[in-house]
Amino acid sequence: xxxxxxxxxxxxxxxxxxxxxxxxxxxxxxxxxxxxxxxxxxxxxxxxxxxxxxxxxxxxxxxxxxxxxxxxxxxxxxxxxxxxxxxxxxxxxxxxxxxxxxxxxxxxxxxxxxxxxxxxxxxxxxxxxxxxxxxxxxxxxxxxxxxxxxxxxxxxxxxxxxxxxxxxxxxxxxxxxxxxxxxxxxxxxxxxxxxxxxxxxxxxxxxxxxxxxxxxxxxxxxxxxxxxxxxxxxxxxxxxxxxxxxxxxxxxxxxxxxxxxxxxxxxxxxxxxxxxxxxxxxxxxxxxxxxxxxxxxxxxxxxxxxxxxxx
Amino acid sequence: xxxxxxxxxxxxxxxxxxxxxxxxxxxxxxxxxxxxxxxxxxxxxxxxxxxxxxxxxxxxxxxxxxxxxxxxxxxxxxxxxxxxxxxxxxxxxxxxxxxxxxxxxxxxxxxxxxxxxxxxxxxxxxxxxxxxxxxxxxxxxxxxxxxxxxxxxxxxxxxxxxxxxxxxxxxxxxxxxxxxxxxxxxxxxxxxxxxxxxxxxxxxxxxxxxxxxxxxxxxxxxxxxxxxxxxxxxxxxxxxxxxxxxxxxxxxxxxxxxxxxxxxxxxxxxxxxx
Numbered sequence: 198x199x200x201x202x203x204x205x206x207x208x209x210x211x212x213x214x215x216x217x218x219x220x221x222x223x224x225x226x227x228x229x230x231x232x233x234x235x236x237x238x239x240x241x242x243x244x245x246x247x248x249x250x251x252x253x254x255x256x257x258x259x260x261x262x263x264x265x266x267x268x269x270x271x272x273x274x275x276x277x278x279x280x281x282x283x284x285x286x287x288x289x290x291x292x293x294x295x296x297x298x299x300x301x302x303x304x305x306x307x308x309x310x311x312x313x314x315x316x317x318x319x320x321x322x323x324x325x326x327x328x329x330x331x332x333x334x335x336x337x338x339x340x341x342x343x344x345x346x347x348x349x350x351x352x353x354x355x356x357x358x359x360x361x362x363x364x365x366x367x368x369x370x371x372x373x374x375x376x377x378x379x380x381x382x383x384x385x386x387x388x389x390x391x392x393x394x395x396x397x398x399x400x401x402x403x404x405x406x407x408x409x410x411x412x413x414x415x416x417x418x419x420x421x422x423x424x425x426x427x428x429x430x431x432x433x434x435x436x437x438x439x440x441x442x443x444x445x446x447x448x449x450x451x452x453x454x455x456x457x458x459x460x461x462x463x464x465x466x467x468x469x470x471x472x473x474x475x476x477x478x479x480x481x482x483x484x485x486x487x488x489x490x491x492x493x494x495x496x497x498x499x500x501x502x503x504x505x506x507x508x
Numbered sequence: 509x510x511x512x513x514x515x516x517x518x519x520x521x522x523x524x525x526x527x528x529x530x531x532x533x534x535x536x537x538x539x540x541x542x543x544x545x546x547x548x549x550x551x552x553x554x555x556x557x558x559x560x561x562x563x564x565x566x567x568x569x570x571x572x573x574x575x576x577x578x579x580x581x582x583x584x585x586x587x588x589x590x591x592x593x594x595x596x597x598x599x600x601x602x603x604x605x606x607x608x609x610x611x612x613x614x615x616x617x618x619x620x621x622x623x624x625x626x627x628x629x630x631x632x633x634x635x636x637x638x639x640x641x642x643x644x645x646x647x648x649x650x651x652x653x654x655x656x657x658x659x660x661x662x663x664x665x666x667x668x669x670x671x672x673x674x675x676x677x678x679x680x681x682x683x684x685x686x687x688x689x690x691x692x693x694x695x696x697x698x699x700x701x702x703x704x705x706x707x708x709x710x711x712x713x714x715x716x717x718x719x720x721x722x723x724x725x726x727x728x729x730x731x732x733x734x735x736x737x738x739x740x741x742x743x744x745x746x747x748x749x750x751x752x753x754x755x756x757x758x759x760x761x762x763x764x765x766x767x768x769x770x771x772x773x774x775x776x777x778x779x780x781x782x
Contacts, residue, residue, distance in 0.1 A: 221685060221686060222607065222686055223609075225603075225607075225685075225686035225687065226603050226607050226609055229599050229600075229603065230599075230600060230603050230609075232596075233596045233599065233600045233656055233661075234615065236596070236652075236655055236656045237618070237619055237622070237656055237658070239637060240630075240634060240637070240652070240653040240656070241619075241622040241625070241630065241656075241658070242618065242622070243633065243637065244629075244630035244632075244633035244634045244637065245622075245625060245629065245630055245633075247633035247636070247637075248629055248630060248632060248633045251632065251633065258636070258639070305524070305527065308520045308523065308524050309524065311516075311517060311520050312517075312520070312521060312524065313517070317521070320528075321524050321528055322773070323765075323766070323769055324528040324531050324532060325527075325528070325531055326765075326769070326772075326773070327531070327535075327762065327765065328531065328534075330711060330715075330761055330762070330765045330772075331715075331758050331761055331762075332714070332715040332717065332732065332733040332736070332757070332761075333715060333717065333733075334715075334717040334733035334734070334736055334737050335733060335736050335754050335757060335758060336534075338736060338737065338740045338750060338754060339534055339537065339538045339751070339754055340534065341740075342537075342541060342747050342750075342751065343534065343537055348549070348555075350533070350537055350556070353555070353556060382531065382534065387776065390773055390776050390777060391776065391777065394777040439626070442626065443626050443627065443628060445628075445717070445718050446717045446718070446733075449721075450737055450740075463628075464626075464628050467628050467631075468628070468631075468718070471631070471632050471635075472635075472722060477632050477636075480632055481632055481633075484628055484629045484631075484632065485629070487626060487628055487629060488625065488626065488629045491624070491626055492624065495624070
């Protein structure tokens with residue numbers, strides 16, 4: 198269908214103007230856009246629609262026929278204690294990790310900006326950025342061994358201070374915290390670089406003017422840096438929130454959602470329902486909920502920050 | 509005022525040095541653990557430094573595991589994905605920026621809209637589609653769904669719109685076809701954007717874990733991140749083996765990063781890609 202529309206439209210455009218050249222252009226558009234749109238169709242548009250439809254079925258890939266169950270999957274998930282718990286864990290994880298990430302990255306970015314020596318500045322930026330390029334799956338494994346009860350680094354450090362060792366990944370009090378620490382280590386590089394670019398774009402004269410007016414360091418930060426950085430902050434916040442909602446490898450590798458589902462985020466629950474339990478219909482309903490949450494959170498953030506800008 | 513600044517600068521630098529050291533600890537841990545002998549690990553309290561340094565871990569990885577195959581799988585899929593994604597993004601961006609056809613706005617909005625969709629939302633149907641195509645457990649299942657990027661199309665369109673139409677018209681009058689125009693004039697002009705997109709596409713393809721986890725089962729077919737995790741499952745007792753594999757996989761990535769880090773950072777600030 199898409200080929201037909203592309204073609205007919207360009208035919209019309211071609212007839213109105215110089216024929217030969219526009220026939221070439223039209224052929225070009227048709228020949229190259231079709232495969233691209235086809236790929237988008239099969240691997241982006243179709244799955245979205247299919248996912249919505251699938252969420253109304255009870256579907257197991259082993260038995261080929263799905264059974265239509267209407268909104269039963271949606272009703273079920275709001276009474277499913279594991280799902281409700283995973284929603285709570287997801288929000289807790291995203292909230293704590295995003296806030297910590299923003300505070301830490303902004304502080305480090307401002308600190309690095311203060312460094313005058315060029316190579317030292319580059320060195321710091323590289324060191325903080327390094328973890329972001331390593332595969333998260335590998336990082337998660339390295340951190341699992343650091344959190345190990347018997348020979349892990351963290352318990353070695355505690356031992357130095359004569360503190361009893363901790364079951365970092367299997368104690369319900371510490372499991373989520375451990376994953377949060379690892380995630381922060383693995384991911385702060387991006388936002389540091391983005392904040393540094395944002396800080397660079399603030400003209401020096403604003404600071405100079407404020408200093409002439411007798412502003413101290415806190416005033417400068419509160420009334421010059423923060424407001425002029427708000428665009429960067431909005432962008433960084435939205436991308437970080439979206440990416441932390443989707444955090445998956447660290448949970449699947451380090452804790453598998455245990456102990457007592459304390460680290461079972463929604464992304465992991467969707468994967469487990471779909472590919473471990475073969476409940477693809479139910480998992481699709483969860484995925485739809487997931488999509489709605491992300492869209493709502495993003496829209497709220499944008500709306501909230503727009504009202505912030507107005508005054 | 510001036511003296512206070514010196515003090516503050518020194519404090520800030522020292523704190524950054526401390527923070528940087530903390531950031532590097534996991535790498536040190538990984539490398540040191542890879543040299544630990546089985547004796548160290550079995551005795552239970554192996555300590556930070558390896559007591560009996562040995563290369564057993566590396567030997568096991570290189571002998572017992574199809575290490576070369578994993579690297580090759582990752583390299584082949586990532587290179588193909590990157591090359592094709594750059595091509596399709598630049599092309600679709602050019603068409604959307606400089607050509608007219610019916611439904612242009614709607615197609616573009618649809619493509620933009622997919623940027624908002626988390627992968628978890630489409631992974632189940634995408635798996636069913638690859639199953640229907642009969643390519644599950646095949647490297648093409650990794651490649652095929654990743655040959656287009658909505659973000660790439662969006663970026664390319666933004667950058668190509670900046671190119672003056674007169675330039676394109678002049679080239680057309682000289683008899684250049686659309687494809688030649690694309691390769692000879694547009695591609696060089698958007699090269700910075702393309703290299704940024706290329707770096708991030710390659711990195712995402714190389715590091716991708718969730719999608720290979722869904723569609724690949726054979727040890728021989730696995731890509732690097734997946735293989736590492738699989739290996740972790742089979743060698744959980746001798747973690748020196750797993751750490752050796754992690755070192756062998758991480759070091760090349762770090763070297764590549766150190767060589768291209770300028771482009772990396774520039775690309776990140778230009779595109780904001782994650």
